[in-house]
Amino acid sequence: MKETLKKHHKKRFGIVPSGYYFAPATVLLIGESLDILKGPVLTASMNKGLHATVNARDDLVLNIHIDFLESKQSFELDLSVIDYPQDSIYARLLISIIKKLQYEGYKVSKGLNITVMSNRSLPKNLGLHQSFEMLFMKLLSNQNSFNLTKDKMVRYAYQAEKNTNELYTSVAQLHACAYGEKDKVIHLDTKTLEYETIPFNTADYGFLSVFVSRPKFVLNADINTRIKAIEKATQAIRPKRSITHLSELSLDEFNSMKSMIKGANTVKYTEHVMFEIQRVVQAAEYLKDEDYVMFGDVLEQSQNSLRHLFEISNQYHNDIVNIMHENKSLGARLSIIGYDQIVIALFEQAEMPSDVHAFQEDFYNKYKKNLEIQKLKLGDGVRSTK
Numbered sequence: 001m002k003e004t005l006k007k008h009h010k011k012r013f014g015i016v017p018s019g020y021y022f023a024p025a026t027v028l029l030i031g032e033s034l035d036i037l038k039g040p041v042l043t044a045s046m047n048k049g050l051h052a053t054v055n056a057r058d059d060l061v062l063n064i065h066i067d068f069l070e071s072k073q074s075f076e077l078d079l080s081v082i083d084y085p086q087d088s089i090y091a092r093l094l095i096s097i098i099k100k101l102q103y104e105g106y107k108v109s110k111g112l113n114i115t116v117m118s119n120r121s122l123p124k125n126l127g128l129h130q131s132f133e134m135l136f137m138k139l140l141s142n143q144n145s146f147n148l149t150k151d152k153m154v155r156y157a158y159q160a161e162k163n164t165n166e167l168y169t170s171v172a173q174l175h176a177c178a179y180g181e182k183d184k185v186i187h188l189d190t191k192t193l194e195y196e197t198i199p200f201n202t203a204d205y206g207f208l209s210v211f212v213s214r215p216k217f218v219l220n221a222d223i224n225t226r227i228k229a230i231e232k233a234t235q236a237i238r239p240k241r242s243i244t245h246l247s248e249l250s251l252d253e254f255n256s257m258k259s260m261i262k263g264a265n266t267v268k269y270t271e272h273v274m275f276e277i278q279r280v281v282q283a284a285e286y287l288k289d290e291d292y293v294m295f296g297d298v299l300e301q302s303q304n305s306l307r308h309l310f311e312i313s314n315q316y317h318n319d320i321v322n323i324m325h326e327n328k329s330l331g332a333r334l335s336i337i338g339y340d341q342i343v344i345a346l347f348e349q350a351e352m353p354s355d356v357h358a359f360q361e362d363f364y365n366k367y368k369k370n371l372e373i374q375k376l377k378l379g380d381g382v383r384s385t386k
Helices: 002-013 032-037 089-103 128-143 150-164 171-179 220-237 251-260 264-288 292-308 315-326 357-367
Strands: 019-030 040-056 061-068 071-078 112-118 184-189 195-199 205-211 331-337 340-348 372-376
Touching (some): 002 040, 019 171, 032 040, 032 220, 032 264, 071 089, 112 128, 184 264, 220 264, 292 331, 315 340
Antiparallel strands (some): 040 184, 061 071, 184 195, 205 340
């Protein structure tokens, strides 16, 4: 990959790069609604993601070329006149990052030529907006000689993303991108940012990711509607118990106050969240005990809750989960990452499907949509690679 990056950078800028950086793609294994609602999640970083090459300029311009997945674009930012009007979401994210760093007292003043590319075999829908942010947090801090701690990179990137007012803001994916380790899963409290890493037995078990084309009838607005309903439920409970987030309640406390919540759908959405909190904690314990059968069972419970309580998993997703079952998956669930959706399936390595063409063909015949299926491998977090 480094030789490919070097070749593209030299072709575009006429010079061999002097620095190389990498930020992994990330995946939420369970708990994505809790990522927004300040509860616990299980997340991880992948061994594939975004790569960047860089060399210094003698002016105050960032000249950036992006070429990953469907995104191929170039833009320039003048560091002496940083402002938001830009057509590119990546330009706006970068401007927000620079403004946040400047607000915190860091001087971003070095002109740079930067090329950003991804692994060509990178699975789609694995949190690349967050990877992009963390890539530039690391790159800009190193190139401007104010090396940030991982904690600051996560907090600053989170605030920068919120300031764009355009994206689902995932602290879990930013955290995984910063703190990820090879063959480990992160159990993160998204309210306090306290975390633990749990070894994952990649010799005997592994994950498949199945990319789901976004159906027109599953919109991000549906998820936002549910989150807003849950926030109203939290407000309804506050006269009896002063809380900021539902995650502060035990399940028994919630059950004793559930009658205060109005609307059958709101009750269901809130029940999903409360049960999901318990499931994330259980899943983490099963991983610690190396009980992958029960870990897979928790993924199944979560999928059933997404279908029947949170009501966000549709027939496309359910059929994919069923296909995974038919191929001896230990557990599978829909994972909603920002605006995107994938199905994550856990397998014993000995049972991992070696030929996925048959069920890709069956799915296409039924829905006239293609499935992209890849193995996921857990890797290290954001870093300089030279």
